Amino acid sequence: MLDNTRLRNPQLFDKIVTPEEAAALITDGMNVGVSGFTPSGYPKKTTIALAKAIKEGKRCRINIWSGASVGPEIEEELAAVGAIKGRMPYYAASNKSMKKGINEGKIEYVDQHLSHFGQQVDYGFFGDVDVAIIEATAITAEGNIILGPGVGNAPIFVKHAKKIIIEVNTSIPLNLEGMHDIYIPAIPPNRTEIPIYHAGDRIGKPYVECGIDRIDCIVESDILDHVRDLTAPDAASIKIAENLVEFLEYEQKMGRLPEKMLPLQSGVGSIANAVLLGLAKSRFENLEMYSEILQDSVFRLIKLGKIAKASGCAFTPSPSVWEMYKEDPDLYRKSIVLRPLDISNHPEVIRRLGVIAMNTPLEFDIYGQANSTHVMGCTMMNGIGGSGDYMRNGFLTIFSTPSTAKCGSISSVVPMVTHADHTEHDTMVFITEQGVADIRGLSPVKRAKAIINNCAHPDFRPQLLEYLRFAQQKNAHMPIDLAHCFDMQKKFYETGTML
Amino acid sequence: MLDNTRLRNPQLFDKIVTPEEAAALITDGMNVGVSGFTPSGYPKKTTIALAKAIKEGKRCRINIWSGASVGPEIEEELAAVGAIKGRMPYYAASNKSMKKGINEGKIEYVDQHLSHFGQQVDYGFFGDVDVAIIEATAITAEGNIILGPGVGNAPIFVKHAKKIIIEVNTSIPLNLEGMHDIYIPAIPPNRTEIPIYHAGDRIGKPYVECGIDRIDCIVESDILDHVRDLTAPDAASIKIAENLVEFLEYEQKMGRLPEKMLPLQSGVGSIANAVLLGLAKSRFENLEMYSEILQDSVFRLIKLGKIAKASGCAFTPSPSVWEMYKEDPDLYRKSIVLRPLDISNHPEVIRRLGVIAMNTPLEFDIYGQANSTHVMGCTMMNGIGGSGDYMRNGFLTIFSTPSTAKCGSISSVVPMVTHADHTEHDTMVFITEQGVADIRGLSPVKRAKAIINNCAHPDFRPQLLEYLRFAQQKNAHMPIDLAHCFDMQKKFYETGTML
Numbered sequence: 002m003l004d005n006t007r008l009r010n011p012q013l014f015d016k017i018v019t020p021e022e023a024a025a026l027i028t029d030g031m032n033v034g035v036s037g038f039t040p041s042g043y044p045k046k047t048t049i050a051l052a053k054a055i056k057e058g059k060r061c062r063i064n065i066w067s068g069a070s071v072g073p074e075i076e077e078e079l080a081a082v083g084a085i086k087g088r089m090p091y092y093a094a095s096n097k098s099m100k101k102g103i104n105e106g107k108i109e110y111v112d113q114h115l116s117h118f119g120q121q122v123d124y125g126f127f128g129d130v131d132v133a134i135i136e137a138t139a140i141t142a143e144g145n146i147i148l149g150p151g152v153g154n155a156p157i158f159v160k161h162a163k164k165i166i167i168e169v170n171t172s173i174p175l176n177l178e179g180m181h182d183i184y185i186p187a188i189p190p191n192r193t194e195i196p197i198y199h200a201g202d203r204i205g206k207p208y209v210e211c212g213i214d215r216i217d218c219i220v221e222s223d224i225l226d227h228v229r230d231l232t233a234p235d236a237a238s239i240k241i242a243e244n245l246v247e248f249l250e251y252e253q254k255m256g257r258l259p260e261k262m263l264p265l266q267s268g269v270g271s272i273a274n275a276v277l278l279g280l281a282k283s284r285f286e287n288l289e290m291y292s293e294i295l296q297d298s299v300f301r302l303i304k305l306g307k308i309a310k311a312s313g314c315a316f317t318p319s320p321s322v323w324e325m326y327k328e329d330p331d332l333y334r335k336s337i338v339l340r341p342l343d344i345s346n347h348p349e350v351i352r353r354l355g356v357i358a359m360n361t362p363l364e365f366d367i368y369g370q371a372n373s374t375h376v377m378g379c380t381m382m383n384g385i386g387g388s389g390d391y392m393r394n395g396f397l398t399i400f401s402t403p404s405t406a407k408c409g410s411i412s413s414v415v416p417m418v419t420h421a422d423h424t425e426h427d428t429m430v431f432i433t434e435q436g437v438a439d440i441r442g443l444s445p446v447k448r449a450k451a452i453i454n455n456c457a458h459p460d461f462r463p464q465l466l467e468y469l470r471f472a473q474q475k476n477a478h479m480p481i482d483l484a485h486c487f488d489m490q491k492k493f494y495e496t497g498t499m500l
Numbered sequence: 501m502l503d504n505t506r507l508r509n510p511q512l513f514d515k516i517v518t519p520e521e522a523a524a525l526i527t528d529g530m531n532v533g534v535s536g537f538t539p540s541g542y543p544k545k546t547t548i549a550l551a552k553a554i555k556e557g558k559r560c561r562i563n564i565w566s567g568a569s570v571g572p573e574i575e576e577e578l579a580a581v582g583a584i585k586g587r588m589p590y591y592a593a594s595n596k597s598m599k600k601g602i603n604e605g606k607i608e609y610v611d612q613h614l615s616h617f618g619q620q621v622d623y624g625f626f627g628d629v630d631v632a633i634i635e636a637t638a639i640t641a642e643g644n645i646i647l648g649p650g651v652g653n654a655p656i657f658v659k660h661a662k663k664i665i666i667e668v669n670t671s672i673p674l675n676l677e678g679m680h681d682i683y684i685p686a687i688p689p690n691r692t693e694i695p696i697y698h699a700g701d702r703i704g705k706p707y708v709e710c711g712i713d714r715i716d717c718i719v720e721s722d723i724l725d726h727v728r729d730l731t732a733p734d735a736a737s738i739k740i741a742e743n744l745v746e747f748l749e750y751e752q753k754m755g756r757l758p759e760k761m762l763p764l765q766s767g768v769g770s771i772a773n774a775v776l777l778g779l780a781k782s783r784f785e786n787l788e789m790y791s792e793i794l795q796d797s798v799f800r801l802i803k804l805g806k807i808a809k810a811s812g813c814a815f816t817p818s819p820s821v822w823e824m825y826k827e828d829p830d831l832y833r834k835s836i837v838l839r840p841l842d843i844s845n846h847p848e849v850i851r852r853l854g855v856i857a858m859n860t861p862l863e864f865d866i867y868g869q870a871n872s873t874h875v876m877g878c879t880m881m882n883g884i885g886g887s888g889d890y891m892r893n894g895f896l897t898i899f900s901t902p903s904t905a906k907c908g909s910i911s912s913v914v915p916m917v918t919h920a921d922h923t924e925h926d927t928m929v930f931i932t933e934q935g936v937a938d939i940r941g942l943s944p945v946k947r948a949k950a951i952i953n954n955c956a957h958p959d960f961r962p963q964l965l966e967y968l969r970f971a972q973q974k975n976a977h978m979p980i981d982l983a984h985c986f987d988m989q990k991k992f993y994e995t996g997t998m999l
Binding site for chain 1: 510586588604613618624625626687692693697760847877878879884888895914918920922940943945971972975978983990
C-alpha cells in the first residue's frame with residue numbers, strides 16, 4: 002500500500018491511477034522509454050495492462066527503448082501481442098517472443114553500444130521520448146524519483162519525456178535510497194569532465210530530478226523483478242577462472258599491473274560469475290568494480306570483504322541474495338554506487354580508472370576478432386551491450402569462454418567470425434579452459450598461432466592450423482582465404498557439427 | 501649550422517656527433533621510437549646512416565615505433581635493407597619497401613588505434629624503448645626538446661627511452677616554438693581528467709621534458725619533410741563535399757546540431773581535402789578542428805578566417821603552404837595547437853567536445869560495417885590510424901568515399917566487408933557522390949536499403965539488391981548468406997571487375 006514513505010507529498014496521491022488508466026496514455030507509434038537494466042528496476046504493471054488492452058483490440062505498435070533487456074512483463078508480454086515495432090538498444094535471447102520477432106524481421110531491432118544510446122537520445126537523434134515509464138522506490142516531496150535497483154537510461158528518458166508514468170513498487174526495500182548517483186552530462190559544446198576518479202566516487206544526486214507537475218500518473222506495483230539463481234560454475238568455468246587469476250598475478254609480477262589491482266568490469270552470466278568467484282579465492286584484496294551489472298557474486302564478495310567498492314548501473318540479486326542484503330543493508334549501501342548507463346559505461350571514466358574488462362564472446366577468430374552477438378552472422382543471440390565500451394577502453398581486456406559449445410560440436414575459435422563486434426584492434430587477451438593467448442603486440446600470423454595453440458580445443462586445432470597453412474600459401478599481412486574462411490560454420494549448418 | 505638559437509646551452513654542443521656515430525647506438529633487436537607523424541617531424545639523418553651501415557655489413561633488425569607512417573628516410577631506407585623486424589602502430593601504402601615487407605609477412609606489423617599505442621607503450625605492454633630518435637626545432641637551456649611540425653608519440657618515447665638521439669633540423673622555422681602543447685596523462689590509478697574543454701585549450705608545456713643528462717647525442721640535420729602537393733579535387737570529391745555540407749546544414753536546421761558548428765575532424769587525403777575546401781564555401785563560420793593531421797586546406801581556411809582554432813598532432817604543409825606560413829607565422833601560431841597523439845585522439849576529449857568526424861573507408865557494406873585497411877581482407881593498404889578513435893567517439897560521424905574505384909570496376913558498397921575495422925555499432929552516416937545514407941536508428945534491412953539506394957553506384961545496385969533479396973529468403977535479423985557474401989570481391993579477384 003502506498004503511504005507517505007513512498008509518496009512524500011500529498012499531491013502525489015491524487016495522481017494514483019490503475020494500470021489500465023496509465024496504459025491508456027500509450028498510443029500507436031509512440032517512442033516509450035522504460036527504466037531498468039536486465040531484469041532489474043523495470044516497470045511491470047503498465048505494460049501488462051497495455052498488452053491486455055491490445056489483446057482486447059487496442060491498435061498499438063510502439064518503439065521500446067530501455068537500458069538493456071528487461072523482464073518478461075515488457076519483452077514477452079508486449080512482443081507476444083505484436084505491440085513492438087522497434088527495439089533499442091539491447092536484447093537478450095531469454096525472451097522468446099522478442100527473439101522470434103527480431104529474428105523474423107518483424108521487430109526492427111537496432112543493436113548499440115550501451116554508452117552511446119542514452120547520449121544519442123539526449124542529442125535528439127531518434128526523435129521524441131513520448132512516454133517514460135519509470136519504476137521507483139519512492140517519490141520525494143519535490144517530485145523527484147528515487148529509482149529501484151536498475152537505473153539504465155531512466156534519467157535521460159525522464160529529462161525528455163512528454164508524459165511520465167511512475168510505478169512505485171512497494172516490494173523494493175526503502176533502504177535502497179542513497180545508493181543512486183544520478184548525473185547527466187551536458188550536451189556538447191557545453192560538456193565538461195565526468196568527475197569520477199575512483200570507482201566509488203559520487204558526483205550526482207540520489208534521485209532523478211523530475212518535479213510533481215511533470216508526473217502524469219502513478220501506478221502502485223508490488224511485482225518482484227524476475228531474477229533467477231545462477232547455476233553453479235562447471236569444470237570449464239572453474240578452469241577459466243583459474244587461468245584468469247594466474248594471468249593477472251603474472252601481469253602484476255611483470256610490473257604491467259599496479260600492486261593494488263585496478264577496478265574490474267565483469268560481463269553477465271555464468272562464466273562471469275565463475276571468474277568473480279575465482280577472484281574470491283585469489284590473493285587480491287580490496288577489489289573495486291567499475292562495471293555495468295552487479296550480480297550475486299559481487300554481493301558475496303562484498304560480504305567476504307574482498308570487494309570494497311562496486312559501481313554499476315543496476316544490480317540483480319537472486320532471491321537468496323536479496324535475503325542476504327536485507328540482513329545488512331548498510332554494508333551494501335556504503336559499498337555500491339548505482340549510476341546511469343552512460344556513466345557506468347563511459348569511455349572517459351573506463352580509460353581514466355584503467356578498468357580491467359572481462360567479457361564472454363560467442364566466437365572469436367584466429368586473428369583476434371570477436372563476435373558477441375550473431376549466430377552464423379545473421380541470427381541475433383544477445384546484443385553487444387557494454388562489451389564494446391569496456392573492451393575498447395579498458396586498461397587490460399580479456400575475452401573468456403569455453404573452447405567449445407554444444408557438447409563439443411562447436412569450436413569457439415574459428416578462422417573468421419561471421420560477425421565482427423570487436424575488431425582486431427580491440428582485443429588483447431583470450432582465455433579458455435585450454436589456456437591463455439596474450440596477443441598484445443603480435444602480428445596477425447603470430448596471433449593466429451597463439452590463439453590456436455593456447456585457446457582452441459585440441460579436437461579443432463588440426464583444421465584451424467590447416468586453414469592457416471592453406472591461407473598462408475598466398476603471402477599476405479593477414480592470410481585469409483575468402484572461399485574457405487567460413488567452412489567451419491557452414492559445416493555446422495549442414496551437418497550439426499564443426500568436427 | 502647549429503648555433504645558440506637551436507642549442508641553448510653550451511653543454512649541448514659537446515654532444516654533437518655525426519649521423520654515423522648516432523646510428524652506432526642502434527643495435528640488433530632494439531625497440532626504436534621515432535618522433536613524427538606522416539611525413540612530418542620525423543628524424544632522417546640517423547636512419548639513413550643506419551641503413552648505409554647495414555648495407556655495408558652491420559647486422560641489425562629493429563622494431564620501429566612511431567606516431568604514424570613517417571617519411572622514406574625511415575620507411576623506405578630501412579625496409580629496403582631488411583632492417584625492420586617489427587612495425588607499430590601505423591603504416592601507409594605509399595612506402596613501397598615497407599608495403600612489400602609487411603604484405604610478404606617479413607615485417608611483423610601490428611595495426612593499432614592510434615590513441616591506444618602510446619598509452620600501451622607507457623604501460624610497458626611492448627617492452628622497453630631502447631632508443632628514441634627525435635627531430636627537434638631546438639633544445640632549451642634545460643635540455644628540453646622543442647619539437648618540429650609532427651609530435652606523434654615523441655613525448656612517451658622520450659619519457660621511457662634508455663638512449664636519446666636528437667636531430668636538430670635547421671630547416672624548421674624557429675617560430676614554431678609555442679605551437680606545441682605537451683601533456684602526458686598519469687598512469688591509472690593516478691590518472692585525472694584531460695582538461696581540454698575547447699579545441700584550442702592549452703594544458704601542457706611548449707616542449708618535451710627531457711634534461712641535458714638524458715640526451716646521448718645530437719645530430720645536425722637540414723633535410724626537409726617529404727610532403728607532396730595534394731591533387732586538386734575531382735568531380736566526385738566535389739559532389740561528396742556538397743552532399744556533406746548540405747547534410748550538416750540539414751542537421752542544424754533539424755536542431756540536431758548546435759548553431760555554432762561543433763569541432764571537426766577530417767581524415768587524410770584528397771577526399772578529406774575536398775571536404776574541407778567544400779566547407780570553405782559554406783555558410784559555416786568560426787570553425788574549429790579537433791583533428792589528427794592538419795593538411796594544406798586547414799592553413800588556407802585559417803587564412804580565409806573560416807577556421808578559428810585547429811588542434812592536431814602534426815601538420816604537413818606542402819612546399820607552397822610553407823611559404824604561406826612564413827608570410828604570417830603569428831596567424832598560424834595563434835590558431836594551431838600541436839598535441840601528443842594520444843591527446844589529439846583521446847576518446848575522452850573527442851566525446852566531450854562533440855567532434856564531427858569525417859573519414860574515408862576502402863569499402864563499406866550494406867549493414868554499415870566499414871573496412872579502412874585491408875584489400876580483399878588480407879593485403880594491408882593503410883592502417884586504421886585514428887579513424888576508430890574518432891568514429892567511435894564522435895558526436896556525429898561520417899564516412900565518405902566515391903561509390904566506385906578503379907574506373908568504375910570496384911564498388912565501394914559490398915554485401916559484406918572482407919575486414920571489419922568499424923562495426924555496425926560504430927557508423928552513422930555514409931556519403932558518396934550518389935547521395936547520403938543516414939543509418940542512425942535503422943534496423944539492418946532498412947540500413948541495407950538506404951545504403952544501396954542512396955550510396956551505391958547505379959551500376960552495382962541490381963546485384964546488391966539481388967544479394968539482399970536472396971539473403972532475405974531466410975528470415976533473420978541481419979540476413980546474410982555465408983556462401984555468397986564475398987561474391988563481388990571474389991569476382992573482382994578472378995576477372996578484374998566486380999561488374
